[in-house]
Amino acid sequence: MEITCPRCESTFSVDPKALHNHHYQVKCSVCQQIFQVDMDSETSTAGLHLGQRLGRYLLLLIIFLLILALIGQILWSTGVYSYAANSAPIRQAMIRGANALGTTISWPGPNKEMRIVDSHVTPLGNQRAEITGKMENMAGHVQAYPVIQVTLSNVYGAPIAHLQFKAKDYLEQPEAISSGFLSRQPVPFTLKSPQLLAAAGYQVTLLSQP
Structure with a gap:
């Protein structure tokens, strides 16, 4: 004492x-x-x-x-955490933590550092079509999956329709959305819709956001 x-x-x-x-x-x-x-x-x-x-x-x-x-708060607002998420163990730890809190990680973007690697149009019956391909995140960090826009055009090149597909619509495994769009790893996609008609021309675009 x-x-x-x-x-x-x-x-x-x-x-x-x-x-x-x-x-x-x-x-x-x-x-x-x-x-x-x-x-x-x-x-x-x-x-x-x-x-x-x-x-x-x-x-x-x-x-x-x-x-x-x-x-x-600083790391979250600047998106620095998305660079650390390039490491698989860190990304998995972040996802487990978010799941334990009953939420999902808000990945930044998507920005313009992404591209369509390749795409193919397959005609289907009933004047429908299907588009498959791959896209790649060229940034050095994990991003949110983009919206894919398909512009249909006629024989004269004039647009006749604009269709948009969210990640849950085109990913083979929609649950991968929570893991984010990983850097430098091509991701396959499939676009199907009753509105995706057989047309003379198609333009597939990844829509970026600030």
Whole structure:
């Protein structure tokens, strides 16, 4: 336990058993004052000191958590986390954390650093068509999947229809949306729709966002 000298207010750590053996009478090693230790008072003072220390620790913990929250907000608003997500273990840890919170990761973009690798049109029956191909994220970070726009044109090159397909419409495994559009890994897509008619011309475009 700790005791405090009433004259110079120096604080010392002592053994309660030793205090008892000396009938609670001690001599200050700083000012040489001999005084009687009031156990009730010292116990109350020790509790006060403990409460003050716990209060300081709690304040430091709150400050630490606020700093972490600020850093997290900065990383989230700037999209820096999407660069770290290039590492599969980090990305999986992020996804598991989001799943545990019952939410999904809001991947940034998509921006203009993506391209159609190849696409093929297959005529179907009833004047319908199907488009298959691959697209690639050329950026150095994970992005959100883009919207694919298909423009149908007539024999004169004039557009006759604009169709848009979201990721859940064209991915073979829609659950991959939560993992994001990975960098430098071509992703296959398939476009089907009753509105996707057999036409003279097709233009497949990836729509970018800020």
